[in-house]
Amino acid sequence: MPGKTDPAQTRLTELLTLLPQLEEEEENLNSRLIGRYLGTSADSIRKDISRLDRGDRNGSYRADKLADDIRASLGLDREVRACLAGLGPLGLHLMEYFSESDDVALTAAFDGKLNRMERLDVPVKLYPAWEMEEIIPRLQIGLGIIATEPEEARKTYRRMVRGGIKAVLNLSGYYIPREKKGPAVKNVNIGAMLLELLCRLS
Amino acid sequence: MPGKTDPAQTRLTELLTLLPQLEEEEENLNSRLIGRYLGTSADSIRKDISRLDRGDRNGSYRADKLADDIRASLGLDREVRACLAGLGPLGLHLMEYFSESDDVALTAAFDGKLNRMERLDVPVKLYPAWEMEEIIPRLQIGLGIIATEPEEARKTYRRMVRGGIKAVLNLSGYYIPREKKGPAVKNVNIGAMLLELLCRLS
DNA sequence: CGGTGTGAATCTATTCACAGCA
DNA sequence: TGCTGTGAATAGATTCACACCG
Numbered sequence: 001m002p003g004k005t006d007p008a009q010t011r012l013t014e015l016l017t018l019l020p021q022l023e024e025e026e027e028n029l030n031s032r033l034i035g036r037y038l039g040t041s042a043d044s045i046r047k048d049i050s051r052l053d054r055g056d057r058n059g060s061y062r063a064d065k066l067a068d069d070i071r072a073s074l075g076l077d078r079e080v081r082a083c084l085a086g087l088g089p090l091g092l093h094l095m096e097y098f099s100e101s102d103d104v105a106l107t108a109a110f111d112g113k114l115n116r117m118e119r120l121d122v123p124v125k126l127y128p129a130w131e132m133e134e135i136i137p138r139l140q141i142g143l144g145i146i147a148t149e150p151e152e153a154r155k156t157y158r159r160m161v162r163g164g165i166k167a168v169l170n171l172s173g174y175y176i177p178r179e180k181k182g183p184a185v186k187n188v189n190i191g192a193m194l195l196e197l198l199c200r201l202s
Numbered sequence: 203m204p205g206k207t208d209p210a211q212t213r214l215t216e217l218l219t220l221l222p223q224l225e226e227e228e229e230n231l232n233s234r235l236i237g238r239y240l241g242t243s244a245d246s247i248r249k250d251i252s253r254l255d256r257g258d259r260n261g262s263y264r265a266d267k268l269a270d271d272i273r274a275s276l277g278l279d280r281e282v283r284a285c286l287a288g289l290g291p292l293g294l295h296l297m298e299y300f301s302e303s304d305d306v307a308l309t310a311a312f313d314g315k316l317n318r319m320e321r322l323d324v325p326v327k328l329y330p331a332w333e334m335e336e337i338i339p340r341l342q343i344g345l346g347i348i349a350t351e352p353e354e355a356r357k358t359y360r361r362m363v364r365g366g367i368k369a370v371l372n373l374s375g376y377y378i379p380r381e382k383k384g385p386a387v388k389n390v391n392i393g394a395m396l397l398e399l400l401c402r403l404s
Numbered sequence: 405c406g407g408t409g410t411g412a413a414t415c416t417a418t419t420c421a422c423a424g425c426a
Numbered sequence: 427t428g429c430t431g432t433g434a435a436t437a438g439a440t441t442c443a444c445a446c447c448g
Contacts, residue, residue: 003241039205
């Protein structure tokens with residue numbers, strides 16, 4: 001019952017990230033087309049969008065308006081400050097990735113290996129991992145992204161919790177158990193996703 | 203209706219990837235505990251496992267037996283050959299990650315930049331991207347993992363399709379639209395996942 | 405007791421079907 | 427005609443409740 005996963009909300013966040021791409025490569029949008037990109041039925045897309053209650057947009061969808069309406073409906077107005085832990089290959093990838101995001105301001109990055117940090121030329125302020133607890137509240141960071149090795153994920157998580165983080169996106173592959181009174185946690189496991197795909201082959 | 207996502211199957215694949223971790227850090231397993239790791243109710247976990255129809259295992263769960271039963275039930279017996287496209291930071295991360303997998307044999311990796319490839323010391327045979335179409339059928343590769351830049355994802359996908367790939371896990375951030383008669387596609391977008399988390403903060 | 409397994413009840417999501425609009 | 431919006435119908439998943447086992 002905890003990590004609630006409302007399918008409509010999931011689709012809408014996907015649609016939001018899909019819209020820029022659609023704007024580039026499609027003339028005009030409709031529910032069937034969007035469904036094809038998102039792997040759902042046109043019906044679901046229509047229902048999701050209609051429930052958005054935007055001032056009566058008539059006829060077909062416009063990417064820019066849709067984006068605004070989705071943001072408004074999901075409460076994605078204010079930008080949230082985030083930090084990233086782990087600067088291996090995955091961390092570096094995410095650093096680039098999120099540097100361009102509108103929804104998240106990547107404000108700090110952490111790693112345990114100092115020498116690794118010194119070499120890096122990146123657009124975000126870097127700190128040693130043990131300063132997390134202090135930096136997170138000071139910079140008012142609400143969201144933590146874990147991209148460490150699995151072995152370090154738990155410790156990293158604890159540091160974030162002690163820093164008062166509100167939500168954690170954990171891409172390390174280690175499963176962080178949910179705890180009452182703890183932050184919202186989303187464990188993403190690429191191996192599991194791959195297995196799910198494999199099931200469809202059988 | 204296409205990209206069907208059976209929640210029970212999703213949980214079971216997650217559980218399968220979770221089990222090694224549980225084996226390390228928990229004495230004995232029960233549904234509530236598993237639910238805490240997976241962000242679901244104990245009820246769902248019990249139901250999922252009971253439907254596994256294993257020869258009457260009595261009482262509490264054993265990690266090794268569970269893994270076997272889940273594999274059998276999901277048809278994850280035979281190992282599938284996979285290839286990876288894109289050897290930037292994300293690709294390198296995945297290369298390491300999947301090298302250790304039991305379910306997938308990473309058999310080839312591709313990149314468009316030759317100089318990038320020459321520098322790499324990796325445990326998988328590397329090929330230039332334009333050979334995909336030829337290599338995939340020759341090595342009987344069934345699954346493609348896309349870790350390229352978004353701009354190159356579409357072209358990469360087309361090459362995989364022409365090579366006869368059966369399933370695609372696409373981590374580039376670009377959304378590949380589903381096409382009838384095409385392979386199974388799973389688009390994973392980290393930005394969307396992050397947005398979903400942000401929604402929970404509001 | 406603290407746990408599992410499982411029908412029955414509930415709650416949620418998807419699909420259907422069609423009216424209404426450009 | 428081709429698409430959206432939406433109630434009604436269906437299908438599906440989760441939760442409840444309780445019998446049963448070690």
